[in-house]
Amino acid sequence: MNFTFHRKRIAGVLVVVPENERSFSEDMKNFNFPEARSLKLKEVMGYDKRRVVEPGVCVSDLAVFGLEHLLGEGLLKRDEIDALLLVTQTPDHFMPATSSLIQGRLGLKQDMLCLDINLACAGFVIGLMQAFMLLEQESVNKVVLINADVLSRKASPKDRNIYPLIGDGAAITIIERDDEDSVIHASVKTDGSRAGALIIPAGGLRLPSSPETAHLEEVGDNNLRAKDHVFMDGSAIFNFVQTEVPPLIENLLARAGVTSEEVDYFLCHQPNRFMLEKLADKMKVPYARMPNNVVEHFGNNGSVTIPTVMAYNLRERLQREQLQVCLAAYGGGLAWSAMLLKLGKLAFNNIIEYK
Amino acid sequence: MKCTFKHKRISSIIAVAPSQEYRFDDEYANFKMTEAQARRFKKMMSLDRHRIAPPDVCASDLCLFGVHRLLEAGVLKKEEISAIVFISQTPDYILPPTSNVIHGKLGLGHDVICLDINQGCAGFLVGLQQAFMLLEIPAVTKVLLLTGDTGSKQMTRENRINYPINGDAGAATVIERCSEEKTIYMDIKNDGSRYKALMIPGGGYRMPSSVETLKLREVEEGVVKCLEHVDMDGAAIFNFTMDDIPPQIEEVLSFSGETRDSIQYFFLHQPNPFIVTQMTQKMKIPQEKVPNNVVSLYGNCSSTTIPLNIALNAAELMLAGTRRVCLSGFGVGLTWVSAVMDLGPLDFCKLVDYEPTGSHA
Amino acid sequence: MDKQEFYQRLAEILDVEEVKPENVLKDFDGWDSLAILSLLAMADAKYGVSVKAEEIRAVVTAEDLARLIEAKRK
Numbered sequence: 001m002n003f004t005f006h007r008k009r010i011a012g013v014l015v016v017v018p019e020n021e022r023s024f025s026e027d028m029k030n031f032n033f034p035e036a037r038s039l040k041l042k043e044v045m046g047y048d049k050r051r052v053v054e055p056g057v058c059v060s061d062l063a064v065f066g067l068e069h070l071l072g073e074g075l076l077k078r079d080e081i082d083a084l085l086l087v088t089q090t091p092d093h094f095m096p097a098t099s100s101l102i103q104g105r106l107g108l109k110q111d112m113l114c115l116d117i118n119l120a121c122a123g124f125v126i127g128l129m130q131a132f133m134l135l136e137q138e139s140v141n142k143v144v145l146i147n148a149d150v151l152s153r154k155a156s157p158k159d160r161n162i163y164p165l166i167g168d169g170a171a172i173t174i175i176e177r178d179d180e181d182s183v184i185h186a187s188v189k190t191d192g193s194r195a196g197a198l199i200i201p202a203g204g205l206r207l208p209s210s211p212e213t214a215h216l217e218e219v220g221d222n223n224l225r226a227k228d229h230v231f232m233d234g235s236a237i238f239n240f241v242q243t244e245v246p247p248l249i250e251n252l253l254a255r256a257g258v259t260s261e262e263v264d265y266f267l268c269h270q271p272n273r274f275m276l277e278k279l280a281d282k283m284k285v286p287y288a289r290m291p292n293n294v295v296e297h298f299g300n301n302g303s304v305t306i307p308t309v310m311a312y313n314l315r316e317r318l319q320r321e322q323l324q325v326c327l328a329a330y331g332g333g334l335a336w337s338a339m340l341l342k343l344g345k346l347a348f349n350n351i352i353e354y355k
Numbered sequence: 356m357k358c359t360f361k362h363k364r365i366s367s368i369i370a371v372a373p374s375q376e377y378r379f380d381d382e383y384a385n386f387k388m389t390e391a392q393a394r395r396f397k398k399m400m401s402l403d404r405h406r407i408a409p410p411d412v413c414a415s416d417l418c419l420f421g422v423h424r425l426l427e428a429g430v431l432k433k434e435e436i437s438a439i440v441f442i443s444q445t446p447d448y449i450l451p452p453t454s455n456v457i458h459g460k461l462g463l464g465h466d467v468i469c470l471d472i473n474q475g476c477a478g479f480l481v482g483l484q485q486a487f488m489l490l491e492i493p494a495v496t497k498v499l500l501l502t503g504d505t506g507s508k509q510m511t512r513e514n515r516i517n518y519p520i521n522g523d524a525g526a527a528t529v530i531e532r533c534s535e536e537k538t539i540y541m542d543i544k545n546d547g548s549r550y551k552a553l554m555i556p557g558g559g560y561r562m563p564s565s566v567e568t569l570k571l572r573e574v575e576e577g578v579v580k581c582l583e584h585v586d587m588d589g590a591a592i593f594n595f596t597m598d599d600i601p602p603q604i605e606e607v608l609s610f611s612g613e614t615r616d617s618i619q620y621f622f623l624h625q626p627n628p629f630i631v632t633q634m635t636q637k638m639k640i641p642q643e644k645v646p647n648n649v650v651s652l653y654g655n656c657s658s659t660t661i662p663l664n665i666a667l668n669a670a671e672l673m674l675a676g677t678r679r680v681c682l683s684g685f686g687v688g689l690t691w692v693s694a695v696m697d698l699g700p701l702d703f704c705k706l707v708d709y710e711p712t713g714s715h716a
Numbered sequence: 717m718d719k720q721e722f723y724q725r726l727a728e729i730l731d732v733e734e735v736k737p738e739n740v741l742k743d744f745d746g747w748d749s750l751a752i753l754s755l756l757a758m759a760d761a762k763y764g765v766s767v768k769a770e771e772i773r774a775v776v777t778a779e780d781l782a783r784l785i786e787a788k789r790k
Contacts, residue, residue: 094444104546111543136491153563
């Protein structure tokens with residue numbers, strides 16, 4: 001499904017990562033695997049360090065921390081916030097929506113929209129689209145999009161398919177109207193028949209949490225996991241990305257009349273180093289133009305990886321100049337999305353640590 | 356936050372209630388109420404019966420059943436579904452989004468956008484806003500707005516505050532473009548500082564599920580609950596309904612250039628009939644314009660209350676012609692959203708009982 | 717404010733014959749969440765005042781309640 005947006009821009013990006021860092025060598029100790037095999041995994045997947053929250057830290061904490069930073073620095077004013085969009089799969093409560101809690105904690109105005117949208121890794125692109133759509137309303141001048149997850153709290157330490165991969169974090173993106181006659185092209189696709197490839201089986205209403213669902217089970221390949229833990233079918237996800245993402249981006253660029261060479265950077269969701277290298281190979285994009293270092297420094301922080309790759313690799317450049325970038329976000333759902341836009345000059349494009 | 360939308364219409368509504376009906380008279384013994392207390396409670400809250408889903412039925416099942424009926428009736432084709440917006444606070448899973456699961460079960464094509472939005476009582480209005488926004492995109496043909504909740508699973512039967520009033524239900528509403536301008540006026544407000552009025556403490560990430568959060572306690576006479584159950588401050592909700600909703604309804608009437616006289620129906624969320632009566636009497640809205648029987652017959656079904664209200668009380672009218680209506684959803688968040696719009700003529704408007712799948716996939 | 721009338725209305729809400737100013741509200745069987753709702757509604761409909769849930773929880777006797785509503789009317 002194709003979308004086109006006019007006269008909208010991203011004004012600034014702030015990424016909040018937990019101060020707490022874990023290393024793969026620590027994680028490795030939990031796995032039922034010989035060390036040599038684990039080290040091989042590390043090399044291929046690009047695992048090294050990741051940031052995870054301390055127990056008890058939630059999405060609203062990361063979001064409030066980041067917003068208070070922006071408010072404190074004068075980069076945002078309370079009353080300017082017309083809409084707060086929170087994209088998360090790890091909410092504070094089932095009820096109320098976490099965006100309401102954030103609004104309450106910050107004392108924001110009543111005349112605004114608060115929305116919790118449950119989306120996985122495709123969440124940054126779809127979140128941006130939500131913001132662009134909202135800005136069509138006269139009364140909406142500034143939208144705050146927050147992508148945030150604390151998924152590490154649902155990863156089994158004895159599941160080496162997932163545990164060393166997951167990072168936590170939040171990204172706060174400010175979106176507003178653009179005086180320039182800019183055009184943004186986007187595309188979104190869904191295949192719910194493969195929804196089981198990335199799932200937490202228990203904890204919703206289909207299978208409520210209980211002592212049984214907390215019980216670790218042998219799930220093959222020497223991994224142990226509970227129904228309360230997140231399950232990822234690695235090869236299904238790999239095949240999915242290789243098959244679906246390149247044509248999506250190709251069609252997007254064709255529609256926009258832009259060649260792959262004219263794109264300054266492909267800022268893609270970072271499942272792990274291996275997957276992204278293979279994607280770059282398939283798309284014939286040099287690695288230099290598809291930055292691939294988020295997992296090794298921060299972990300895969302879900303829909304936060306794209307803002308993280310922006311703030312980590314292009315911190316200065318995006319504040320100084322305007323670049324033509326293609327975003328690609330894909331994962332749980334299964335959903336896959338891409339967006340072509342001019343990005344920059346950003347008022348801010350930083351990573352800060354949550355303490 | 357004010358919004359306007361043009362050239363959009365609701366074309367079909369189907370509300371789905373579990374077939375299992377329970378009467379207050381048969382249940383009040385669970386609430387440790389004396390006969391006198393029960394009589395008083397029943398009278399004040401106009402309680403009679405409500406629908407409760409069986410253990411294996413989730414909100415998405417109710418919604419999906421509705422979608423199949425719409426497909427069968429020919430008012431919706433699979434290839435027309437461009438977006439699925441699922442509004443619930445009782446989703447199948449926390450990950451993946453339930454809208455994706457529904458997409459898979461319907462066997463739809465890839466050119467669809469799926470969204471799960473966490474909303475309660477204001478959910479139908481929030482969902483409408485989402486649908487109207489999506490329909491600005493040329494590629495979007497029809498939006499399937501699904502609201503559904505099985506709130507009964509977030510409380511025990513021995514809970515006199517929440518259980519007698521709760522109803523489980525789901526609805527599927529189809530929204531599309533239309534050639535007439537038909538401006539829709541909407542106002543949205545939020546106040547998260549009062550979130551404690553209606554919340555669930557445990558089960559999310561603030562207080563993860565554990566043996567402790569699942570422990571049932573009698574927290575007061577006739578109220579047995581655990582930390583993963585709904586906590587409601589009835590008096591705070593009453594204050595909220597009386598203080599905040601009337602000004603918003605006035606605002607949206609003024610914004611749309613309508614009055615109490617020109618609006619033909621007020622389809623309101625129904626926390627309970629008592630509050631609705633109090634509020635609308637205070638606003639001097641003629642009671643015959645305010646259908647107020649959803650709780651008595653089906654229970655308070657959160658975001659599905661409004662579409663169920665319409666299907667229960669005004670189906671014939673909505674099929675026959677156009678009415679100028681005011682919709683207002685308010686509650687958990689706290690979030691309150693009101694709108695003035697034309698409703699009807701609808702292609703489909705029905706309230707049905709859920710049947711477990713046999714021939715229906 | 718006609719105090720007699722107020723105590724009579726309160727008696728109806730509490731489902732008792734009579735309420736005296738010195739009576740402690742919590743001592744009545746009928747003083748429950750339903751009674752509180754009825755009271756909030758009565759305050760609004762009959763006396764035109766909006767009483768908050770926290771304010772009701774803070775009062776002890778029937779007279780405290782009467783004074784609370786009377787004060788709000790001014």
